[in-house]
Every structure is written in C-alpha cells, then in structure tokens.
Amino acid sequence: MAERSRYRQQLEDTARLVARETGMPDWAVVFQSRSGRPQDPWLEPDVCDYLREERQKGLRAAVVAPIGFVCDHIEVLYDLDTEAAQVCRDIGLPMARAEAVNDDPLFLDMMADVVLKTMRRYERGRPLPIARSG
Numbered sequence: 672m673a674e675r676s677r678y679r680q681q682l683e684d685t686a687r688l689v690a691r692e693t694g695m696p697d698w699a700v701v702f703q704s705r706s707g708r709p710q711d712p713w714l715e716p717d718v719c720d721y722l723r724e725e726r727q728k729g730l731r732a733a734v735v736a737p738i739g740f741v742c743d744h745i746e747v748l749y750d751l752d753t754e755a756a757q758v759c760r761d762i763g764l765p766m767a768r769a770e771a772v773n774d775d776p777l778f779l780d781m782m783a784d785v786v787l788k789t790m791r792r793y794e795r796g797r798p799l800p801i802a803r804s805g
Contacts, residue, residue: 679714682738689736699721702715703718703737703750704750722758731765732766732767733765735755736769741772
C-alpha cells in the first residue's frame with residue numbers, strides 16, 4: 672500500500688504540521704493496527720517497538736497522536752490506550768494520548784460543508800469515472 676498510495680507522505684506532512692503548530696521539536700510517524708498475516712509486510716515502525724527502542728536511547732516522555740484516525744474507535748482505544756500504554760508502563764515511560772477529533776463541532780461542520788459542496792457540484796449529473804493511464 673505504501674508504495675502505491677500517498678498515505679505515508681500524507682501522514683508525514685500532517686505530523687510535521689502538528690509538530691510545528693504545537694512546538695514539538697522531536698517527532699516521528701509510527702504505525703499501529705497491524706493487519707493481515709504475520710509474514711506479510713506492514714508499515715513500520717510499530718508504535719510499541721518504537722517506544723521501547725527510543726526509551727533505551729533516552730526518550731523521557733511520549734505524546735501519541737492518532738492523526739490517521741478521526742475518532743476514538745477500537746484501533747485507537749486498544750492499540751494506543753491499551754497496548755502502547757502498557758508498554759509505556761512496563762518501561763517507565765510517561766505517555767499521553769492526544770484526543771481524536773471525534774464529534775468536535777468544528778470538525779462536523781467542516782465535514783458537512785465538504786458533503787454539501789460535493790452534492791452541489793454533481794446536482795445536475797453524475798461524476799465521470801477517473802481514467803488512469805499506464
């Protein structure tokens with residue numbers, strides 16, 4: 672997936688903007704929610720592996736922000752609030768998790784605006800399929 676889509680780059684861009692806005696000089700993009708067969712490649716580094724490795728290098732605290740998720744669903748609640756939090760307890764690393772946007776009124780208004788804008792764009796006909804070459 673990472674080689675065929677802009678997913679990783681979009682996460683890196685978002686993380687850079689969040690870090691700049693919050694004044695975080697040191698940051699990294701890590702991944703959670705491994706899926707598929709264990710022998711199949713997955714996006715790395717894994718959040719728990721990263722926390723363990725960086726703690727050994729002197730990391731004193733971690734703020735985990737699920738920027739790839741818009742709500743606190745099972746992947747966030749389990750992978751971060753349970754698994755990553757347990758790893759941090761085990762290695763003595765203070766960790767805080769930033770909230771996802773969830774049902775924040777500004778986020779909901781923005782999503783409604785996007786939907787309405789898209790509906791207006793196509794109210795007189797169907798969108799044409801995207802043609803890709805090569």
